[in-house]
Amino acid sequence: xxxxxxxxxxxxxxxxxxxxxxxxxxxxxxTYDQATGLIRKFHGHTAxxxxxxxKMVTLAMDCLPKDTIFDAxxxxxxxxxxxxxxLTPCTVGNGWLRIQDLxxxxxxxxxKREGNGxxxxxxxxxxxxxxxxxxxxxxxxxxxxxxxxxxxxxxxAAGETVLNVRAVAIxxxxxxxxxxxxxxxxxxxxxxxxxxHGSSCRGCQGQAPCETK
Amino acid sequence: xxxxxxxxxxxxxxxxxxxxxxxxxxxxxxTYDQATGLIRKFHGHTAxxxxxxxKMVTLAMDCLPKDTIFDAxxxxxxxxxxxxxxLTPCTVGNGWLRIQDLxxxxxxxxxKREGNGxxxxxxxxxxxxxxxxxxxxxxxxxxxxxxxxxxxxxxxAAGETVLNVRAVAIxxxxxxxxxxxxxxxxxxxxxxxxxxHGSSCRGCQGQAPCETK
Numbered sequence: 001x002x003x004x005x006x007x008x009x010x011x012x013x014x015x016x017x018x019x020x021x022x023x024x025x026x027x028x029x030x031t032y033d034q035a036t037g038l039i040r041k042f043h044g045h046t047a048x049x050x051x052x053x054x055k056m057v058t059l060a061m062d063c064l065p066k067d068t069i070f071d072a073x074x075x076x077x078x079x080x081x082x083x084x085x086x087l088t089p090c091t092v093g094n095g096w097l098r099i100q101d102l103x104x105x106x107x108x109x110x111x112k113r114e115g116n117g118x119x120x121x122x123x124x125x126x127x128x129x130x131x132x133x134x135x136x137x138x139x140x141x142x143x144x145x146x147x148x149x150x151x152x153x154x155x156x157a158a159g160e161t162v163l164n165v166r167a168v169a170i171x172x173x174x175x176x177x178x179x180x181x182x183x184x185x186x187x188x189x190x191x192x193x194x195x196x197h198g199s200s201c202r203g204c205q206g207q208a209p210c211e212t213k
Numbered sequence: 214x215x216x217x218x219x220x221x222x223x224x225x226x227x228x229x230x231x232x233x234x235x236x237x238x239x240x241x242x243x244t245y246d247q248a249t250g251l252i253r254k255f256h257g258h259t260a261x262x263x264x265x266x267x268k269m270v271t272l273a274m275d276c277l278p279k280d281t282i283f284d285a286x287x288x289x290x291x292x293x294x295x296x297x298x299x300l301t302p303c304t305v306g307n308g309w310l311r312i313q314d315l316x317x318x319x320x321x322x323x324x325k326r327e328g329n330g331x332x333x334x335x336x337x338x339x340x341x342x343x344x345x346x347x348x349x350x351x352x353x354x355x356x357x358x359x360x361x362x363x364x365x366x367x368x369x370a371a372g373e374t375v376l377n378v379r380a381v382a383i384x385x386x387x388x389x390x391x392x393x394x395x396x397x398x399x400x401x402x403x404x405x406x407x408x409x410h411g412s413s414c415r416g417c418q419g420q421a422p423c424e425t426k
Binding site: 093124 | 335338
């Protein structure tokens with residue numbers, strides 16, 4: 001199941017590959033190889049951002065007091081939301097995961113009730129020790145010039161050492177349950193929409209992503 | 214694995230419960246009971262919106278020419294994105310699923326290359342035949358007054374008959390690969406961020422979702 005080349009695998013001690021890389025919210029543990037398998041299954045390919053992402057989500061869960069019922073915020077749309085969706089009950093569709101796209105590779109898990117939690121991010125200063133990881137993260141190399149096996153090897157070896165974690169309090173607005181309000185039928189398209197959007201739906205207001213053929 | 218009460222199950226003919234309810238992009242088929250099991254596993258609970266959502270995504274896939282490599286757009290944040298993530302390779306994290314929140318319960322699957330595809334939505338006119346489904350969809354009943362078993366039974370019985378499907382062309386902007394552009398280090402927080410956002414990251418510009426404790 002490993003995506004590492006045979007030569008790369010050969011130089012990694014077997015105890016490293018068999019160690020726990022991440023876990024899900026039920027406590028089920030995954031080795032690095034199992035985690036990359038899970039990533040390919042859900043995300044379609046071995047995204048480096050998800051490999052470190054699964055470590056980030058695991059670290060945040062480990063910091064929370066046992067049995068905390070938590071929600072999640074990702075500060076980026078790239079990869080990281082999938083790490084949350086793979087390892088926790090929080091999804092975009094159930095609303096327990098929100099994406100606030102700040103372009104920062106960071107995830108926050110926080111108590112659904114009190115809002116206390118932990119924010120895990122990649123620390124650029126710590127990343128400097130890992131040239132391929134650094135170059136990938138800061139987009140310093142064109143894709144064709146990247147050494148993918150070395151990149152994965154560095155992420156694997158670096159693990160938690162490139163992460164920062166800090167205790168945070170989520171802003172109160174995130175603790176309020178959002179409601180769409182009353183639902184009506186759009187006079188133009190005839191579909192259901194939240195009446196708070198106006199007299200017609202946003203699609204008929206020009207925001208539709210497609211046109212009928 | 215069924216969420217239906219014994220009495221509800223008793224009045225549903227067994228051939229209905231054993232029929233294919235939905236399928237994933239690999240062609241793997243799920244009965245209604247298997248689909249609700251999958252929903253609970255990914256989404257945490259038996260969301261009615263996801264039951265009809267898995268049917269919607271299946272219908273859209275069935276309409277696409279065989280072997281089409283497709284992307285997805287959901288016109289709502291509620292439930293439906295999870296149906297896409299459960300049954301297709303499109304996720305929020307890999308960018309193949311985008312959410313354009315128009316508050317309409319509709320999903321579009323379209324060819325990644327040409328942009329041709331199909332939009333599936335719930336048709337309020339067709340829904341009127343199913344009082345509990347209609348009342349739930351239009352939020353006409355408080356949760357405590359809903360008959361959950363009847364709601365599921367109506368969704369199950371209604372299936373595709375409440376859906377509209379039409380051929381569409383996605384707008385050209387959705388076919389362009391988005392790039393974050395150059396990445397730099399924020400002078401305030403020291404984290405990586407897209408330089409296009411300004412001299413400091415959006416988090417340091419006041420959009421951070423949390424505060425350090």
